[in-house]
Amino acid sequence: MRKLCLKKNEDRRLRAGHLWIFANEVDVKQSPLTDFAPGESATLCDWRGAPLGSVCVNPASLICARLHSRKPDTEMDEALLTQRLELALALRQRLYPAPWYRLCHGEGDFLPGLVIDRYGDHLTVQVTTAGMEQRREALTAALHTLVRPTSILWANDLAARGLENLAREQQSEGTLPERLEVPEGDCRFYTPCATGQKTGWFYDQRPNRAELARYAREADVLDIFSYVGGFGVSAAAAGAKSVTFIDASAQALSFAEENVKANAPTCEAQTLCGDAFDLLRQLRDDGRRFQVISLDPPAFIKRRKDAALGLAAYKQANDLAVQLLAPGGILATSSCSHHLEVQALRGCLTQAATKRKLHARILFAGGQGPDHPIHAAMPETAYLKCFIAQVGA
Structure with missing residues (x-):
């Protein structure tokens, strides 16, 4: 070597x-x-x-x-991949009673360039480094040894592969399900398999969804950038009076509607498809107010050079969300941008409240769930930030 x-x-x-x-x-x-x-x-x-x-x-x-x-002359071969994945699997089996979780989280599981989400017998895999790409055959063998999936989607159509000079592509093994069923808490969600966002479902927000649902009883809830309705449906199942979903994807919103019906059939649901900022302004101008709001935007800062523009977008989104809160309402504001520090997100929340001569008191500060472990020496792996705050006079 x-x-x-x-x-x-x-x-x-x-x-x-x-x-x-x-x-x-x-x-x-x-x-x-x-x-x-x-x-x-x-x-x-x-x-x-x-x-x-x-x-x-x-x-x-x-x-x-x-x-x-940390040892010299060590190849990343099937034996090493199997050993690391075995450790990752053992952790998830301690955390969750059923096989729905992120099985591997890159550097957090000492496997750089590898993300695996598990949906029962199905795996969705993303490979973002040349090192892992060259070992696809060994990786596949290790996965079949450990979890015996009936199908694997290689969801390698993400932009990050371009940084490693890798082609963007999507491949599959076995017969892919058209959609995935995801049990979470007392809910069951449906989400697209091969045509959804990222790996199909956002396991990282699991603890934050559960926390926000505590405030949802009898509330009018707004789920902004809802995707298939993770936050809103959890709130509906916890007793929300109504949920309004905002997303740019008509497909995602159709799943959100189905998920509400499956988990909270008596909850009133509305979907709004289009640009979130435009729709928020329209709701504000129409006089709509909500007791609970989830703001979970995509990463507005994908590269460090985009930091200023991205921060402005976070500030604008939080400002609009605060304007839509009923007095004493609850706002969950999140960011999945690696390049947005936790204090910057807190600042967006604080500024949005003080601009309206309101106070925000933080009730919960969260991040990614434990199936997305953070490498202790790599702050880059702690990407998700979430604050739940009450905003009022």
């Missing part, structure tokens, strides 16, 4: 537990990146030649290598 050598002092972050190596940290005189094939394994060394572990290299990426073992 060849060596990938770092420049002097560029080993500090790795020794502190981080798993990523950036191209400008590599001593290209000792180990030219262009000598490595995409996905090739190498032993990572500091500037003195002392081994730091084993990596998969991609010379085409800004993150040019990702550590998969």
Whole structure:
């Protein structure tokens, strides 16, 4: 196995537990990146030649290598993949009584570039690194050994693959279900399999949905950027009087309607399809007010250079949501943007309230569920932020 050598002092972050190596940290005189094939394994060394572990290299990426073992000369083979997935599976089996969860969460499960969501006998998999892409066959074998899925969707049509020079594509094994059934709490949700957002369902918001539902009894609820209705349907099942869903996808809203009927048939439901900001302004101008609002937008900040524009969008969304709250209403505001710090989201909430001469008191501060573990040395893996606050005079 060849060596990938770092420049002097560029080993500090790795020794502190981080798993990523950036191209400008590599001593290209000792180990030219262009000598490595995409996905090739190498032993990572500091500037003195002392081994730091084993990596998969991609010379085409800004993150040019990702550590998969603290031992040198260690290939990411089927045995290692099976071992890591076995640990991931054991954790989920401790957490959940049934096999509906995120089975693997990339660096959080020490498997960089791999995301797996499990829906009973079906798996949806996303691969975002050349190292993992080169080991698809070994990965498939490991999954069949451990969980024996009847179908696998390789949902590799995401933009992140472009950062690794990988093609965007979607492939499948076995007969895919047209839609997925997801039990959560006392609810059962239906969501599209191959045509849904990301991996089909957002397991990461599970604890935050349950928390917000505590405030829903007899409430008029607004679910903004609802997708198939995770927050709104949970609120309906908890006794909400009515739920209004806003999303840009007509398909997602049709699932939201079905999910309300399946879980809370007496709850009044309305769907509004279109641009969320335009629809929120229309609701405001129509005098609509809600006792409970969920604001769960897509990532407005996908790249660091988009931070200013993205922050402005979060501020605007929170401002509109606060205007639609009934006095003393409850707002759950979330962000899944890696590049938005938790204090920045808190600031959006605070600013929206004070701008209207209101007070916001935070009742709950949450994040991603435990099936999305956070790597202790990698703050990048803690991406989801959620505040539930009461807003009033």
